[in-house]
Amino acid sequence: MVCEYLEGIKDEETKEKMMKEFEANEQKITIQPAEGKEFELTKDHISFQQSEHTKMEEKFTPHVIEPSFGIGRIIYCIFEHCFKVREEDAQRTFFDFPPHIAPLKCSLLPLMSNPDMNKKVQEIKRKLIKEGVTSKVDDSGQSVGKRYARTDECGIPFAITVDFDTLKDDTVTVRDLDSMKQVRMHSDDVAQTLIDLTNSKLKWAQVVEKYGLFTAAESK
Numbered sequence: 001m002v003c004e005y006l007e008g009i010k011d012e013e014t015k016e017k018m019m020k021e022f023e024a025n026e027q028k029i030t031i032q033p034a035e036g037k038e039f040e041l042t043k044d045h046i047s048f049q050q051s052e053h054t055k056m057e058e059k060f061t062p063h064v065i066e067p068s069f070g071i072g073r074i075i076y077c078i079f080e081h082c083f084k085v086r087e088e089d090a091q092r093t094f095f096d097f098p099p100h101i102a103p104l105k106c107s108l109l110p111l112m113s114n115p116d117m118n119k120k121v122q123e124i125k126r127k128l129i130k131e132g133v134t135s136k137v138d139d140s141g142q143s144v145g146k147r148y149a150r151t152d153e154c155g156i157p158f159a160i161t162v163d164f165d166t167l168k169d170d171t172v173t174v175r176d177l178d179s180m181k182q183v184r185m186h187s188d189d190v191a192q193t194l195i196d197l198t199n200s201k202l203k204w205a206q207v208v209e210k211y212g213l214f215t216a217a218e219s220k
Helices: 002-007 012-024 071-082 115-130 144-153 164-169 187-198 204-211
Strands: 028-034 037-042 083-086 089-095 106-110 135-137 158-162 171-176 182-186
Touching: 012 028, 071 083, 089 144, 106 115, 106 144, 115 135, 115 158, 115 164, 115 187, 144 158, 158 187, 164 171, 171 187, 171 204, 182 187, 182 204, 187 204
Parallel strands: 106 135, 106 158
Antiparallel strands: 028 037, 083 089, 158 171, 171 182
């Protein structure tokens, strides 16, 4: 109890006061470590000694802060989190980027390499650019199904296909990456629909409810 009491005294002023009392009372001092308990300590129990110690200390203020992560790690985490595999086909992998962070919001796919279809694709692309919707044209000679798969692998959330019906009534199909479902709408509605989907003002289920599912099978 006595040792714990003495070790618990950290204040230098209290220690100096005890030393003076010890010297003034012929090397005797009375302490009260607990209420109702007193102990008399003599030179056989305790001693006081003053000493000086020099400590070398150097202080500095850092002027460069290096974070432990960079944008590369953040992007890698996004890639890892969004990487998915189709349940029905393990070979069909894709990036499920949320539309608002996907660099490209949609791909533009002419059904085939046709001058009229290619012209229509460019018209739609100009409309999308005007509304600030990013897109990528894929007019390679592969089937639409393979181009859909390539769109998915790039993490592009929506795909717009221009086909023969587009040349007749100016409607296009819009395909959702997650569900692989399609709807058909007028080309003038595409830009605003994609903007609302990107800004979470509209859900894909609401788009399907409004326009109905387009049931034509995808080309493989």
